[in-house]
Each structure stands twice: as C-alpha cells, then as structure tokens.
Amino acid sequence: SREFRDKQASFFDLADNGEKVIIKRGKKQAYTLVPIENEDFFLSPEAEERIKRSREQYRNGEFKTYKTADEAIKFLESL
Incomplete structure (x- = not known):
C-alpha cells in the first residue's frame, strides 16, 4: 500500500x-x-464560455431591463 x-x-x-x-x-x-484553484467554487468550461458570451452581450447592449419583478416574470412566462 x-x-x-x-x-x-x-x-x-x-x-x-x-x-x-x-x-x-x-x-x-x-x-x-x-x-x-479554489476548492469552494468550480465552473465547467461550458459555463465559463456562457458567462463570457453573456458579458459580451451586456457590453453590446443586447439585454432587456424591467422595472418590477412582475414585469420580468411576465416576460419569462411569454417565452
């Protein structure tokens, strides 16, 4: 052993x-x-890529904002 x-x-x-x-x-x-590197938190390469893409979309203004949670929920339910 x-x-x-x-x-x-x-x-x-x-x-x-x-x-x-x-x-x-x-x-x-x-x-x-x-x-x-950090035992408390691990992201898969796919998750890291999705986050990178999301940040690029945010920088390019490709996002929606809502004033209330109800508006956001209504949008999500319409998808």
Missing part, C-alpha cells in the same frame, strides 16, 4: 504541474485529474 500511495502522490504532482493525468479503472471507466 505504501508503493501505491507514493505512485498516487506522483499523479497529483503531475496534475499540479499542468500535466494531463488520466486514470483508467477497468476497461470502460477513466478519470481525469484537474487541479482546482
């Missing part, structure tokens, strides 16, 4: 240094180690 722990630690060191680490489990299952 000590040998396994030592080898496991080296996988984490590789991931910390930016290397892509894939761990295979059986024939059909594989996992990728990805270091997370």
Whole structure:
C-alpha cells in the first residue's frame, strides 16, 4: 500500500504541474485529474464560455431591463 500511495502522490504532482493525468479503472471507466484553484467554487468550461458570451452581450447592449419583478416574470412566462 505504501508503493501505491507514493505512485498516487506522483499523479497529483503531475496534475499540479499542468500535466494531463488520466486514470483508467477497468476497461470502460477513466478519470481525469484537474487541479482546482479554489476548492469552494468550480465552473465547467461550458459555463465559463456562457458567462463570457453573456458579458459580451451586456457590453453590446443586447439585454432587456424591467422595472418590477412582475414585469420580468411576465416576460419569462411569454417565452
């Protein structure tokens, strides 16, 4: 078990240094180690892209505003 722990630690060191680490489990299952900068909060690449697009739309004035929550709810229900 000590040998396994030592080898496991080296996988984490590789991931910390930016290397892509894939761990295979059986024939059909594989996992990728990805270091997370802030353990409290993680966004997928897709979510980051959507946020980036939304910010661009905001900068370009491509958004709607409503004076009351009822107006916003009415708009959402019309979709």
